[in-house]
Amino acid sequence: MSITTDMVQGWRQPQKVMQRHLARGRSEPFAFSLLVTFLVLVFVSLWPQLSRQSLIQPEVPMVQRLVAAGLALLASVPVWYGVAALSHWIAKLFGGHGSHYRARLALFAALVCVSPAMLLQGLVAGMIGTGPQLSLVQGLVGLGFLWIWISMVRVAERDNAD
Template structure:
């Protein structure tokens, strides 16, 4: 199935999406492609805020801000792998049966699934700026991410060995 279909279905049935991913042959490039797709969307979601900052502080050019944001997102790749490993270790201590690959797949799928929320957050940050509205969107996107990720991780750790 397409990534966009997975994103829509992950909001309603994250366990089904995770089962479908786990039924595929094990492929580290596939899992990494989910992370890269998330990073691209996260980068795009920063543009409205960076544009706002450029208008408010014109001494720093937009290109410089975009390059810095892109490099910062790339620097986070090891963090996402570490977070997946830690989540697997915790799940394993609680009786999980799956390997690190499934934990990575669950995290990266959840990150990509919440990417429309990141786009909304970027628009709010760019159009309205800091305030109660941005905080509300941050909380909602964070809760949605946590729910989707935990559902996917629970499905992977409960159902699949390896």
């Protein structure tokens, strides 16, 4: 299945998306490609907001803002791996039987599923700016992510076939 299908189905049936990914077998390059896809889409989602900021503060050029955002996203890669490991350890405390790979796959797949909503969040930030609309969209994106991620972690921690 394509990643766009996963993005849509992940909001309705995250368990099925996770089961499909687990059925592929263990593949670190696949898991990492999910993370890279998320980071690229988040980078694109930042463009409207960065453009708005460079119109408000023209002394900082758009290119400089884009490079800084890209480097910050690249620097976040180890953090995502750490969050996945932490989620696996917490799941183990509650009786989880998964693995670190499954926890990474659950987190990265959930991030990819929520990335279209982050594109909307970026548009709201760029077009409207800060305010109740942006707060509402950020809250909905955050809740959507948590729901998708927790649903995927539950599937990932059921049994360990790796």
